[in-house]
Amino acid sequence: MAGSSISVNYNVRPCKSIERKMMCEMISRLNAFDQIENYRYIGMGAKYFADFSLLHKEFGITDMISMEISSDENNKRRFEFNKPFNCINIKFGNASDILNSTQLRWEGIKNIIWLDYDGGMRSNQFQDVETCMAKVDTGSVIFISFNMDLGDAFNKGSPNEKLEIYCSRIDNNLLVELLTPKDLVKEKLFQTTNRMFDIIIKNKISIRNKTILNEKERYQCRQVAYFKYKDSQATMLTLGWIVYNNSDIEAFEKCRFSDLEFYNCTDQPYDITVPNFTYKELSVLNKNMPNLSYPIKEAEFLHEHEVMAYHKIYKYYPTIFETSIVL
Amino acid sequence: METLNKKVDASPTKEFFIYMLTRDIDIKPAIVELIDNAIDGAKKIRKNKNYSGLFIKINMSDHQFIIEDNCGGIDIETAQKYAFKFGRPSERQNDSSEYFTGIFGIGMKRALFKLGNKFEVISSTETEYFDLIVDVNEWVKEEEWNFHFEKAETGLHNSQVGTKIIVEGLKQDISSDFDSEYFRNTLIDYVQKYRTVEAENGLTIEINDILINTKREKLLDSEKIRPYTYRIEDPKGTIRIIAGITEKGEPDKAGWYVYCNGRLVLYANRDNLTGWGDGTRKYHPGLAEFRGYVYFESKNLLDLPWNTTKTGVDTSNRLYVMAKQKMIEAMTQIIRVTEAVKKRHDVTDLKELGFVKNTGERELTYSSVAEIKKNTDFSIAEPETVIPMTTISFSKPTSQYDKVKENLGVKTKKAVGEKLFEYYFEMEAL
Numbered sequence: 001m002a003g004s005s006i007s008v009n010y011n012v013r014p015c016k017s018i019e020r021k022m023m024c025e026m027i028s029r030l031n032a033f034d035q036i037e038n039y040r041y042i043g044m045g046a047k048y049f050a051d052f053s054l055l056h057k058e059f060g061i062t063d064m065i066s067m068e069i070s071s072d073e074n075n076k077r078r079f080e081f082n083k084p085f086n087c088i089n090i091k092f093g094n095a096s097d098i099l100n101s102t103q104l105r106w107e108g109i110k111n112i113i114w115l116d117y118d119g120g121m122r123s124n125q126f127q128d129v130e131t132c133m134a135k136v137d138t139g140s141v142i143f144i145s146f147n148m149d150l151g152d153a154f155n156k157g158s159p160n161e162k163l164e165i166y167c168s169r170i171d172n173n174l175l176v177e178l179l180t181p182k183d184l185v186k187e188k189l190f191q192t193t194n195r196m197f198d199i200i201i202k203n204k205i206s207i208r209n210k211t212i213l214n215e216k217e218r219y220q221c222r223q224v225a226y227f228k229y230k231d232s233q234a235t236m237l238t239l240g241w242i243v244y245n246n247s248d249i250e251a252f253e254k255c256r257f258s259d260l261e262f263y264n265c266t267d268q269p270y271d272i273t274v275p276n277f278t279y280k281e282l283s284v285l286n287k288n289m290p291n292l293s294y295p296i297k298e299a300e301f302l303h304e305h306e307v308m309a310y311h312k313i314y315k316y317y318p319t320i321f322e323t324s325i326v327l
Numbered sequence: 328m329e330t331l332n333k334k335v336d337a338s339p340t341k342e343f344f345i346y347m348l349t350r351d352i353d354i355k356p357a358i359v360e361l362i363d364n365a366i367d368g369a370k371k372i373r374k375n376k377n378y379s380g381l382f383i384k385i386n387m388s389d390h391q392f393i394i395e396d397n398c399g400g401i402d403i404e405t406a407q408k409y410a411f412k413f414g415r416p417s418e419r420q421n422d423s424s425e426y427f428t429g430i431f432g433i434g435m436k437r438a439l440f441k442l443g444n445k446f447e448v449i450s451s452t453e454t455e456y457f458d459l460i461v462d463v464n465e466w467v468k469e470e471e472w473n474f475h476f477e478k479a480e481t482g483l484h485n486s487q488v489g490t491k492i493i494v495e496g497l498k499q500d501i502s503s504d505f506d507s508e509y510f511r512n513t514l515i516d517y518v519q520k521y522r523t524v525e526a527e528n529g530l531t532i533e534i535n536d537i538l539i540n541t542k543r544e545k546l547l548d549s550e551k552i553r554p555y556t557y558r559i560e561d562p563k564g565t566i567r568i569i570a571g572i573t574e575k576g577e578p579d580k581a582g583w584y585v586y587c588n589g590r591l592v593l594y595a596n597r598d599n600l601t602g603w604g605d606g607t608r609k610y611h612p613g614l615a616e617f618r619g620y621v622y623f624e625s626k627n628l629l630d631l632p633w634n635t636t637k638t639g640v641d642t643s644n645r646l647y648v649m650a651k652q653k654m655i656e657a658m659t660q661i662i663r664v665t666e667a668v669k670k671r672h673d674v675t676d677l678k679e680l681g682f683v684k685n686t687g688e689r690e691l692t693y694s695s696v697a698e699i700k701k702n703t704d705f706s707i708a709e710p711e712t713v714i715p716m717t718t719i720s721f722s723k724p725t726s727q728y729d730k731v732k733e734n735l736g737v738k739t740k741k742a743v744g745e746k747l748f749e750y751y752f753e754m755e756a757l
Contacts, residue, residue, distance in 0.1 A: 152736075156735065158746065159750055173516070173579075174513050175509065175512065177512040177515060180756070181756075199507075199509045199512070202508065203507045206503040209503060210503065
């Protein structure tokens, strides 16, 4: 572990860093479909490109597209300047336009897509996931992240106001047809949001399948990830799915996603929490991983819940060296 | 010279019914046709129009579609002579005992052909029972047109009466629709729109165990805001028109709604079919509050202005021509009055006006529409009214109060109390 003075970025978003590594581990399993270096990565790199660096270095992916909404000339230069590798192709414009463009080729390309939105849940995010579902080839994975903070009007609103705000964010009357205020109570909100995506995706895949004559080429979609974490005030959600066709069922099974501790096909999010430990504590904890027995002899004072939380994520726990220097 | 046979074959083929007519109806209206059939049964057994205790249950999955009701069942004679016959024989056209919707003698068969390749109809009346299975792929190969009962019994004392239809061998696209929750939502939405009248009298409709709530249409109606109403009694049938504005200007819902014997055939129409841009102005988003409802009723079903799929109107129909003139009159009044009020108060949306927001509403139920007897003009007057209020007070531990106040994000006790009341009221959907 490197020294502690150069902490920069990860201190602000440790959960995101953990999530990124977990996603990476999932992606590594895609080699049951194809060499991962043959995949294309479509992301939203902003100016840090942390995900791009990780995927390029870890897997050698070279076909990379970063979608960047900001198209102001000055910013454009800044994003180009910060691009860590020249294999990254920055496309300026909004994600929806880029994904829907006839100029973007999809046939025969396996994709890893991460729609990592800055803002809160919006209807365009649903539509962008739908677009991807309609286009990706077998063996592709799609992740979407957004923040679940629906604003003060939602937090302080009456049950019906909450429902109205939530529905207006989704902006699809048929999708929200059966929702009631009770679907948005506390943790239920995350279940409901998951359900909204689930319904819309299944529908999209079903429509796509109607256009495919050969049974073997029809698609299936499985949810593989559902993360929830809080690096700042806002609660972030990440959902992930894999899309594959009927002739690739075996490949999907070979991926054995379900062996991963954080694999999640349910509507309850997997919580990423980062307990606070000192470096001294961390080194003791690490010595007791992975075969943990609580309490830990050298550090009996640690609470069970913190130790268990660490056990879930110790492999992905950020070290300064990995995340602060993006070169 | 040889005399040739002068006969020219114009007889129909089975394929015409199975593959051609099914193209004219979409899957959702086809399912509503089956619901209509059940409702016609309910009308027969409950002449008093109280349908409580009656149900229609639909269950669909990727391999099966089932519709089941307890609305009286089909007797053997009706089944043998009429229910499965393609087209309605002329001696049956005068069944004018009730305001039915089954008229063309095609709805159920077309719906079943639309959905799948194999169907079974099981029906019990108080004294009879039959079970009929049709494998469409086999039937189409046969020379004769008859279906056959698997079982038919009479002289029974059945306590459960009703009909159950099971469709299997679903067409591929239909199977994937039935598997999709999104499709289920669209179907629920569709049934809610097209089937409202009987449900409000106690008939329940369930789709995959979800009870369909009837969405009741509401119009502002009070001392201050009067809707346009008009009633026409004609030897061929009755027409009732009510039109006005709603508080909530949902633009998707603006327009005309046309019902024939309680069955919606036109939803939120905004084109010249209902008179927009044809004697009045064309629809534009500034008219989002507009709602108009036309109810046609006749015991002679062929006099009503519906098409065979019941998803549109026959504009040349006499009753419809009569109604359309009044619809144009209603629109002209409503557009003129609302625009004048908006201009006077300098608002783009009527709900910005307090007296519009707090005014009473009229729910358009079967009975409230039946009550339309007078002809009235649309009008908006503008006095303020006071809603009767009740004050409540109670005590709670301060520690709990502080938590609740914090959570609600308000500052005063009054506001806490109001928010709490609001919370209960809305959460319990009172």
